[in-house]
Amino acid sequence: MTIREEQPLPGGMNPTGIVRVGNTVRRPAGPWTPAVHALLTHLHGVGFRAAPRPLGIDEQGREVLTYAPGEVIWRDGFGLLDPVARLARVGRLIREFHDAVADFVPPPDACWQVVVPAEGDEIIAHHDLAPWNLVAEGGDGAWTFIDWDTAAPGSRLWDVAYAAHGFVPLSADRDLRRADAEARLRVFVDAYGLGDEGERRELVGALGRRTRAMYDFLREQNRRGRRPWTDIWARGDGDIWRTDAEYIEGREAGWERALL
Incomplete structure (x- = not known):
């Protein structure tokens, strides 16, 4: 080579x-x-x-x-999938993964790279289901989630909440913020198949917590001087996660109205 x-x-x-x-x-x-x-x-x-x-x-x-052929779904750091049929496809794909992993039994000596501690441990979750980790072939070609190195015990809702942030997206950025974010969240969650009202209420609260958990992680790693997180903090990602968390938390009533 x-x-x-x-x-x-x-x-x-x-x-x-x-x-x-x-x-x-x-x-x-x-x-x-x-x-x-x-x-x-x-x-x-x-x-x-x-x-x-x-x-x-x-x-x-x-x-x-x-190697997964295709292009990473990406736009200025966050993904915008239009029409909503493509957003629904992401929701279904994540559900297929969660169903496929449900009966996975990790090796007895399994060691996982835990970045942000999860709420729950019902499955081995991906923990980074985001536009920057979804490769799509043109047209109706194959879609592949990449970067599985932070897979670790977690919950379905923790994965779904993180994915909703990036794919809907739930963003405070003026270039990414969507007037139809509530409707898009409903499409995404319906496609995933989250049908239980109690779970949907749980998801509403998890949306903000999962986003803020990422901000808290970056802030702490920067405080400790740990690379590459100090570099990521320096380029402004911490501010992005913080403002997005505030945006999501301030609109919980709207998310709940859309999902219930």
Whole structure:
């Protein structure tokens, strides 16, 4: 393998060291990699194809995954999916993942990379279901969620709340804020299939808590001087998560009205 064969790839919030080599992706491995590979193997074994397939470890100690062709759904850091049929597709895809992972039994020695502590541990959640981690082929082609390295115990609602923030989106930014955010949230949640009124009420509260949890995490990591989070804080992401949390928390009545 030569350096010229490696193409740097974009990814999530911190895609350092992720490259494409042919039809594979190579990325830094960690103590969590065996558990993540077990998870991905399970998902493919039960028929869920919207995730990379693990191919082991290369000679440089990097994890090897299948490459997902297409483009990352992204717009100035947040995704806008129009028409709403595409937003509904995301909701259904997340539900398919949650159903597929429901009977996954982690290895006895599983080690997970926990970034933001979750509310609940009913499933192994993705924890970063966002536009920057969804690769879509053109037209009606395959959609693939990438960047599974922070998969860890969590809950369905915690994953859904985070995904709603990015995909609806629920944003205070003047360029991203949607007048139809309530209606889009309803489309997203209906497509996911969250039918129980009690769960929908829980989700309304979780929307703000999950967003604020990300702000709290970045603030604390910056205070401790931990990279790459200090760099992410310096570019203003902390302010984005804080203002989005305030926006979401201040509109809970509207979210509840839309969902119930």
